[in-house]
Amino acid sequence: MGYWPFWIGGAIGTILPDIDHLIYIFFLNPHELTSQRVNYLIKKKEVARARTLLYETKSERRNMIFHSFVFQVIFMLLTFLIISSSDSVFVYGIVLAFSLHFLVDQFIDLIDNKNLNNWGQLISGGLDYRKSIIYIAASFLLLFLMGLSA
Numbered sequence: 001m002g003y004w005p006f007w008i009g010g011a012i013g014t015i016l017p018d019i020d021h022l023i024y025i026f027f028l029n030p031h032e033l034t035s036q037r038v039n040y041l042i043k044k045k046e047v048a049r050a051r052t053l054l055y056e057t058k059s060e061r062r063n064m065i066f067h068s069f070v071f072q073v074i075f076m077l078l079t080f081l082i083i084s085s086s087d088s089v090f091v092y093g094i095v096l097a098f099s100l101h102f103l104v105d106q107f108i109d110l111i112d113n114k115n116l117n118n119w120g121q122l123i124s125g126g127l128d129y130r131k132s133i134i135y136i137a138a139s140f141l142l143l144f145l146m147g148l149s150a
Contacts, residue, residue, distance in 0.1 A: 003089065005088070005089050005090035005093065006089040006090065006092060006093040007093060008090065008093065009089070009090040009091060009092065009093025009094040009097065010094070010096065011093075011097070012093070012094050012097070013093060013094035013095060013096065013097030013098040013100075013101065014098075014100075014101050016094070016101075017066050017067070017098055017101045017102060017105070018101075019066075020064045020065055020067050021054050021058065021061065023064070023065060024061050024064050024065075025038050025039070025054070026039075028063075028064075028065075029061075032060075034053065034057045034060060034061075037053060038050045038053055038054060041053065059109070059112070059113060059118060061118070062118050063120070066102075067102070067105065067118065067119060068119055068120040069116075069119050069120050069121070070120060072099075072102050072119075072139075075095075075098065075099060076099060076139070076142065076143075078095070079096065079098075079143075080146055082095050083096075083146050083149060084149070089150070092150040096143065096146065096147050096150065099143050100143060103136060103139050103143060106132075106136055106139075107136055110129070110132050110133070110136065114129055115127075115128075115129065115132065116132050116135075
């Protein structure tokens with residue numbers, strides 16, 4: 001059968017975390033200006049422009065459901081449980097890509113903003129730049145090790 005189910009799962013897992021932005025726009029904060037602009041563009045069937053606007057304004061969105069430290073830690077635990085108990089390479093692809101998507105988003109936020117403030121608070125006092133680098137590096141290593149065992 002090969003690895004194509006893994007790659008299809010990976011493609012799905014890469015896209016799924018972005019649903020968080022749509023939840024924020026349509027349900028959590030539909031009154032915000034960016035939310036209204038995205039809704040307007042979608043009604044005009046200008047989906048590509050709406051997607052571009054979502055990407056350009058991603059740093060404005062805080063307190064999202066999936067893009068948070070709490071969700072990420074819980075999902076990492078679920079990823080470990082799924083990888084250690086499932087035989088489906090399709091599911092491996094989904095959970096590994098889902099987790100990788102968050103780590104890449106955090107890395108980009110750290111490079112662009114020099115902090116991870118949009119991700120909530122992991123420890124009291126927050127994460128300074130150095131602790132953020134350690135957190136991301138440790139998370140990448142953990143995900144890499146889980147990927148090796150898949």
